[in-house]
Amino acid sequence: MPLFINRDQIFAHQVHLLEHKLRNKEDHILELETENALLHLRLAESLAKLRYERNEDIRVQKQKHQQRQVQKSTHVALSKLLYEVKVLKQDLRDVFTISKGFAKELEDQSRQLLKCVGTARNGIQDHQSDIHKLQDQVAALEHTLHEEQQRYREERVRRRLLHNTLVELRGNIRVHCRVRPILPIDHSPGSPTSNGISSCEAVIQAVNDDSVLVNCVKTSSPVMNKIFEFERVHGPDDDQETVFEEVKPLLTSLLDGFNVCIMAYGQTGSGKTHTMIGSQSEGPTATVKDSQQGIIPKAADELFKLISEKPADSHTVEMSVVEVHNNEVLDLLARDEDGEVVGVKREVITTSTGTSDVPCLTYELVRSSAEVMQLINSVLKLRAHSPTMVHRDSSRSHFIVTLTVTSKSPDALTLARTLQSTRQDVRRVSQKEWWSPRCRRAASSRTSSPASSPYHSPCHSPCPSPRPSIAQTPLKTKLQLVDLAGSECVGMSGVTGAALWESSCINRSLSALSDVLGALAEQRPHVPYRNSKLTHLLQDAIGGDAKLLIMLCASPTQRFLTESLQSLGFGARARQVQREPPRRKNTALKMK
Numbered sequence: 001m002p003l004f005i006n007r008d009q010i011f012a013h014q015v016h017l018l019e020h021k022l023r024n025k026e027d028h029i030l031e032l033e034t035e036n037a038l039l040h041l042r043l044a045e046s047l048a049k050l051r052y053e054r055n056e057d058i059r060v061q062k063q064k065h066q067q068r069q070v071q072k073s074t075h076v077a078l079s080k081l082l083y084e085v086k087v088l089k090q091d092l093r094d095v096f097t098i099s100k101g102f103a104k105e106l107e108d109q110s111r112q113l114l115k116c117v118g119t120a121r122n123g124i125q126d127h128q129s130d131i132h133k134l135q136d137q138v139a140a141l142e143h144t145l146h147e148e149q150q151r152y153r154e155e156r157v158r159r160r161l162l163h164n165t166l167v168e169l170r171g172n173i174r175v176h177c178r179v180r181p182i183l184p185i186d187h188s189p190g191s192p193t194s195n196g197i198s199s200c201e202a203v204i205q206a207v208n209d210d211s212v213l214v215n216c217v218k219t220s221s222p223v224m225n226k227i228f229e230f231e232r233v234h235g236p237d238d239d240q241e242t243v244f245e246e247v248k249p250l251l252t253s254l255l256d257g258f259n260v261c262i263m264a265y266g267q268t269g270s271g272k273t274h275t276m277i278g279s280q281s282e283g284p285t286a287t288v289k290d291s292q293q294g295i296i297p298k299a300a301d302e303l304f305k306l307i308s309e310k311p312a313d314s315h316t317v318e319m320s321v322v323e324v325h326n327n328e329v330l331d332l333l334a335r336d337e338d339g340e341v342v343g344v345k346r347e348v349i350t351t352s353t354g355t356s357d358v359p360c361l362t363y364e365l366v367r368s369s370a371e372v373m374q375l376i377n378s379v380l381k382l383r384a385h386s387p388t389m390v391h392r393d394s395s396r397s398h399f400i401v402t403l404t405v406t407s408k409s410p411d412a413l414t415l416a417r418t419l420q421s422t423r424q425d426v427r428r429v430s431q432k433e434w435w436s437p438r439c440r441r442a443a444s445s446r447t448s449s450p451a452s453s454p455y456h457s458p459c460h461s462p463c464p465s466p467r468p469s470i471a472q473t474p475l476k477t478k479l480q481l482v483d484l485a486g487s488e489c490v491g492m493s494g495v496t497g498a499a500l501w502e503s504s505c506i507n508r509s510l511s512a513l514s515d516v517l518g519a520l521a522e523q524r525p526h527v528p529y530r531n532s533k534l535t536h537l538l539q540d541a542i543g544g545d546a547k548l549l550i551m552l553c554a555s556p557t558q559r560f561l562t563e564s565l566q567s568l569g570f571g572a573r574a575r576q577v578q579r580e581p582p583r584r585k586n587t588a589l590k591m592k
C-alpha cells in the first residue's frame, strides 16, 4: 500500500467513514425509533388491555358482590322455605292421620248404608205388590170418580130441567144473572178502600152455573159471604152466544103459544143494554149489527128461523117499540107527516079483562130479523141517553120491544087446547056475564077487518072481540124484550137538574116494580101495578101467565157492591113470586 497518502484523501476517507458510521447510526436510530414506536404501540395495546381487564375485574367484582347478595337472600328464602316445608310436612302428617280416620269412618258408614239399602230393597220388593194393588184400587176409584162426575153432571142437567119444569108449573119467574167483567168504569179515581179492599176489586163472582158469591165488605164491619142462587148464572167469561143459548128455548115456547117476556134489570153500567141489544161500535154510523149482538137481535134471528121451518105464510110478526121516560110512555114507531119516526106519548089502560093495553100504539109488520134490527136502529137514536159519572152513555129510559106473532095454522094440539080453553072461557063468561051487548057491538066492529086487530086500531077498547070459530082462530103470542133503565145512587152518578128528575123517575119506577114483585110474592090481594107506567105496561108479563125471565146484570166490583146487592135481592124476591103457571094462548081474544 502506497505510503504517501494525501490528507484530503485521509480526510475524505475519514469523512466517508464517519458518514458511513453516521448512516449506520441513523439507520440504527431509525430502527430504534421504529422499535420504540412498536414498543409504544404495544404499550398502548397493553395499557388498553390492562384497562379492559381492570374494568372486567371491577365488573366481575360487582357480579361477585351481587352473587353474594343473591346467595345471601336465597339462603334466607331457602331457610324460610325449609321451615315452611317442615310445617307442611307436619300438617300433611296430621291430615293423613285425620283422613285415615275419616276413611275408616266412611267405610263403616257405607257398610251400614249398604246394609240399609239392602234392607230397603227387600222392603220395596215386599211392598211392590202392595203398590200394584193400590194402583189398581186408585185406577178403579178414578174410574168411579169419573163415572160419578159424569152422573153428577147429568144429575145437574136433569135437576136444572126439573127445576125449570117446576118453575114453570109453579108459575115462578125465572131469574138468570150475568156478572160482567171488570171494566174501566169500575175504577173510580181516588176512591177509598173498604177494609183494605180497593173499589175496583172483584167481590162478586159466579161460583158455578147457578150461584153467585158476594164478599160483603163494608167499612168497619166484618167480611161476610152471601150466596144467591138463580136458575142460571153467567160469569165474566160467558159471551153473548152463551147467554142467548139459555134464553133460546123461550123462542120455541113463543111459537108453541106462550107469551114470553125477557127483562134486563140491574144498576147503571152493569151491562143491561150490552146483554139485551149489544155493545155498539163507536162512531155516529155504528149500528147494533156492527157489534156483539145481544138477546134482541139474536131472538129476532131465532124467531124468523123457527118461522121459516113452518108452512109458508103461516105466521106474521108485528113489532112495536115503546120507551118509558120520566114516567111517560112514548111510542117510538109513530111517524110524522114526513114518515120519520118520532116519539109520541101514549096512555096505558086497563081493559075490562084486567089486562093492560096501549091504545093507538104503532105496530109495524116485519118479515125478517134484518127488518127488526133496521127499525130498532132507527129508533135507538130517539131513546133518552145521557152521561153520568158512572156511565158515559147511560140509558135514561126503559126500552120495550114487542114482537107479536100471529099464527094462522095452529097445530092439532093447539086446536085441542083451544077447544078446551074456549069451553072454559064460555063457562066463565056466562058466569060473569061480561058478554054485554056493548062489548058484542065493539067486538063485531073489530073482527070486520084484519087491520082492526087490537094492535092497529082500537084506541080505548076495553072489551075483547068475539071468539071466531076454531078453524079460523089465529093464535097470537107476544115476545116482550125489555132493557130497563139502570137503578142508581144519585150521589154516585152526580146528576143534577133535569137529569136528577130523570134519575128519580127511574128509581121510583124500579122501586114500583120491586113493590109489585113483593105484593105478588106475598100474594097480597092488591098488587100496585098502577103505581108506575112501567109496571102498568108490563102488568101482563109480570103478574100474568107469560113466561117471564129476568136477566139480572151485576157489576163485579166493590165500587158498586151496594147496588149489586140490591139487584141480587131484587132477583131473589122475583124468584119467590108464584103466579099462575104460564098458559098457552088460544085465540086473539086472549091477546093484548
Ligand SMILES: Nc1ncnc2c1ncn2[C@@H]1O[C@H](COP(=O)(O)OP(=O)(O)OP(=O)(O)O)[C@@H](O)[C@H]1O
Binding pocket: 179, 180, 181, 183, 236, 266, 267, 268, 269, 270, 271, 272, 273, 274, 275, 279, 391, 393, 394, 395, 396, 484, 485, 486, 487, 553
Ligand atoms: N159482559 C160484558 N162484556 C163486555 N163489556 C160489557 C159487558 N157488559 C157490559 N159491558 C160494557 O159496559 C158498559 C156499560 O154497559 P151497558 O151500557 O150495557 O150498561 P147498562 O146497564 O145498560 O147501563 P145504563 O143502565 O146506564 O144504560 C158498556 O161499554 C158495555 O159495552
